[in-house]
Amino acid sequence: xxxxxxxxxxxxxxxxxxxxxxxxxxxxxxxxxxxxxxxxxxxxxxxxxxxxxxxxxxxxxxxxxxxxxxxxxxxxxxxxxxxxxxxxxxxxxxxxxxxxxxxxxxxxxxxxxxxxxxxxxxxxxxxxxxxxxxxxxxxxxxxxxxxxxxxxxxxxxxxxxxxxxxxxxxxxxxxxxxxxxxxxxxxxxxxxxxxxx
Amino acid sequence: xxxxxxxxxxxxxxxxxxxxxxxxxxxxxxxxxxxxxxxxxxxxxxxxxxxxxxxxxxxxxxxxxxxxxxxxxxxxxxxxxxxxxxxxxxxxxxxxxxxxxxxxxxxxxxxxxxxxxxxxxxxxxxxxxxxxxxxxxxxxxxxxxxxxxxxxxxxxxxxxxxxxxxxxxxxxxxxxxxxxxxxxxxxxxxxxxxxxx
Numbered sequence: 334x335x336x337x338x339x340x341x342x343x344x345x346x347x348x349x350x351x352x353x354x355x356x357x358x359x360x361x362x363x364x365x366x367x368x369x370x371x372x373x374x375x376x377x378x379x380x381x382x383x384x385x386x387x388x389x390x391x392x393x394x395x396x397x398x399x400x401x402x403x404x405x406x407x408x409x410x411x412x413x414x415x416x417x418x419x420x421x422x423x424x425x426x427x428x429x430x431x432x433x434x435x436x437x438x439x440x441x442x443x444x445x446x447x448x449x450x451x452x453x454x455x456x457x458x459x460x461x462x463x464x465x466x467x468x469x470x471x472x473x474x475x476x477x478x479x480x481x482x483x484x485x486x487x488x489x490x491x492x493x494x495x496x497x498x499x500x501x502x503x504x505x506x507x508x509x510x511x512x513x514x515x516x517x518x519x520x521x522x523x524x525x526x527x528x529x530x
Numbered sequence: 531x532x533x534x535x536x537x538x539x540x541x542x543x544x545x546x547x548x549x550x551x552x553x554x555x556x557x558x559x560x561x562x563x564x565x566x567x568x569x570x571x572x573x574x575x576x577x578x579x580x581x582x583x584x585x586x587x588x589x590x591x592x593x594x595x596x597x598x599x600x601x602x603x604x605x606x607x608x609x610x611x612x613x614x615x616x617x618x619x620x621x622x623x624x625x626x627x628x629x630x631x632x633x634x635x636x637x638x639x640x641x642x643x644x645x646x647x648x649x650x651x652x653x654x655x656x657x658x659x660x661x662x663x664x665x666x667x668x669x670x671x672x673x674x675x676x677x678x679x680x681x682x683x684x685x686x687x688x689x690x691x692x693x694x695x696x697x698x699x700x701x702x703x704x705x706x707x708x709x710x711x712x713x714x715x716x717x718x719x720x721x722x723x724x725x726x727x
Contacts, residue, residue, distance in 0.1 A: 381668060393617045397624045404620035420590045423601035427594045429623070430630040437631060454651060471578060 334359050336401075337376060337387040339366045341448075343441055343493035344398040345386040346527045347432075351402055351489040353525035355410040359388075399429040402486040415486050424480040428487035432494075435465040441494035443501025462503045466511065469495065473510040477517060484521060492518050496530045531556050533598075534573060534584040536563045538645075540638055540690035541595040542583040543724045544629075548599055548686040550722035552607040556585075596626040599683040612683050621677040625684035629691075632662040638691035640698025659700045663708065666692065670707040674714060681718060689715050693727045 336352075336359045338345045352359045364370050364385055372383045380387045380396040387394065388401045390408075395401050406415035416422050439461035445451035446458065469491070472479065479487040496515050498505055505512055518524065533549075533556045535542045549556045561567050561582055569580045577584045577593040584591070585598045587605075592598050603612035613619050636658035642648035643655065666688070669676065676684040693712050695702055702709055715721065 382665060393620075395620050395624065397627045399627045400620045400623035403623040404616050407619055408616035419601050419605035422604055423590075423592050423597045426597035426600040426626070427592065430594045430596045430626065433627040433630040434634055438635060454654065457651065457654075468579060 334388070334390040335362050336360065337362050337364050337371070337379070337385055337389070339364055339385050341528060342366075342385055343444075343497055343527075344384075346493045346530070347398045347489050348386050348388065348401050348405070349527070350493065350525050351405060351410075351414070351486060354484070354489070354521055354523045355405070355414055356523065357405055357409045397433075399433055399490055402429070402490055406486050413481075413483055413485070416481055421481050425485050425487045428479045429490050431465070432487075432490035435461060435468075436491055436494050439465045439494075440498040440501055440503050443503050444494065444497055445501070447501050458501065459503065462498065462501075466495075466498075466503070466505070466508055470508040470511045473514045477514070484518070488514075488518060493527070493530070500529050531585065531587040532559050533557065534559050534561050534568070534576070534582055534586070536561055536582050538725060539563075539582055540641075540694055540724075541581075543690045543727070544595040544686050545583050545585065545598050545602070546724070547690065547722050548602060548607075548611070548683060551681070551686070551718055551720045552602070552611055553720065554602055554606045594630075596630055596687055599626070599687055603683050610678075610680055610682070613678055618678050622682050622684045625676045626687050628662070629684075629687035632658060632665075633688055633691050636662045636691075637695040637698055637700050640700050641691065641694055642698070644698045655698065656700065659695065659698075663692075663695075663700070663702070663705055667705040667708045670711045674711070681715070685711075685715055690724070690727070697726050 336348055338361045370376055371385055377383055379394050382396055384396060386398055386401060387396055395404055403415060415425055439458055442453050443458035443462060446453050446455050478484055479491060533545055535558045567573055568582055574580055576591050579593055581593060583595055583598060584593055592601055612622055636655055639650050640655035640659060643650050643652050675681055676688060
C-alpha cells in the first residue's frame with residue numbers, strides 16, 4: 334500500500350498520523366511537489382484533481398485525505414477508530430466535513446498563504462478561523478475527543494491544521510481546551526510528529 | 531424523526547431528496563430562517579453551529595448534511611446507497627468531502643451571494659466553480675454516477691448545488707455530461723424537486 338506524500342502537507346500528515354496510531358503499514362512515496370510531479374502523469378492519472386495525498390492499495394485508488402482515513406479505518410483498523418453503527422459513524426462524518434471545509438478554508442489556507450505564498454485572501458482565512466476555532470473550543474470544553482468519547486479518525490482529520498495554525502498567524506492561546514486536546518493527541522501511543530507540530 | 535428544514539437550502543434539500551429516494555419517512559419541521567430561529571434556543575442547542583439542516587432521531591442529534599446522509603443511509607437504507615465495504619464507502623466519502631468543500635464554496639456560495647445577498651467574494655466563488663465543474667464533467671464523461679456504478683448518497687450530496695448553479699450565475703451549458711447526470715437523477719424513482727431545480 335503506497336501513500337503519495339508531501340512531508341509538509343497537513344492533509345498527507347492526517348494519513349501518516351492515523352496509520353501510525355492504528356499500526357497500519359504504509360509505504361511513503363515522497364512526491365516532488367515543487368516540481369509539479371502531482372500535476373503530471375502518472376500521478377495526475379491517479380488523481381485528476383492534482384492534489385496530495387493519494388493512496389494506492391492494489392486496485393483501490395483514493396484521493397482526499399478524509400476518504401483515505403475512512404478506507405484505512407474500515408479496512409485495517411479497530412472499529413473504535415470509525416464506529417460501524419450509524420450514529421457513531423455519522424458523528425465522525427460531521428467532523429470529516431469540518432476538516433474538509435471549515436478547517437481547510439480557515440487555518441489550513443492561512444498557512445498556505447504565510448508559509449507557501451498561495452494567492453488566497455488572508456482576511457477570509459482569518460475570518461473562517463475565528464469562526465471554527467471557538468466552535469471547536471466549545472465542543473472540547475465538554476468532550477475529551479471530537480466524537481464517540483474516544484480517539485477516532487475525526488481527531489486525525491481535524492488535528493493537523495489546527496496544530497499548525499500558528500504557521501498561518503492564527504494563535505491558539507485563547508483556546509485552552511483545544512490546546513489540552515492537542516496535548517492528549519500528542520500523548521496517544523504511536524503518535525507521529527510532522528515539522529511545525 | 532425530525533428534520534429542521536429550510537425549503538430554499540440546498541443542504542436541507544440533500545436530506546429531503548435522499549429520504550424521498552430511499553423511502554425514509556422524515557417529519558419536516560420548517561424553520562424561520564430569516565427570523566434567525568436557528569441562531570436561538572432551542573435550535574442553537576441542537577446545533578451550536580447555527581446552521582441547517584439538523585436531524586433529530588430519538589437520542590441522535592446531527593448537524594452537517596453529509597453526516598445526516600451517512601446516518602440515514604447506514605441506519606435506514608439499502609446498502610447500495612452507502613456501500614459497507616471499505617473501498618466503496620471511501621469512494622463515496624471522497625464526494626462527501628467534495629460536497630462539503632468545493633461545491634459549497636463554489637456554486638453554492640455563488641448562489642448565496644446572488645440569491646440571498648451574502649457578503650462573500652463572488653470572484654472567488656466563480657474561480658472555485660470553474661475548477662470543480664470541469665472535474666465533475668470529466669468524471670461523469672466516464673461514469674454514469676459519482677461512485678460505485680449506481681446512485682449513492684454521493685450523488686445526493688453533490689447534486690443540489692450543481693443543479694442550482696444557475697441561481698449563482700454559473701452556467702452549466704459547457705458541461706454536457708454533467709447535465710446528463712442531472713437528468714438521470716431527476717428520473718430516479720421517488721425523485722423530489724425543490725424550487726430552482
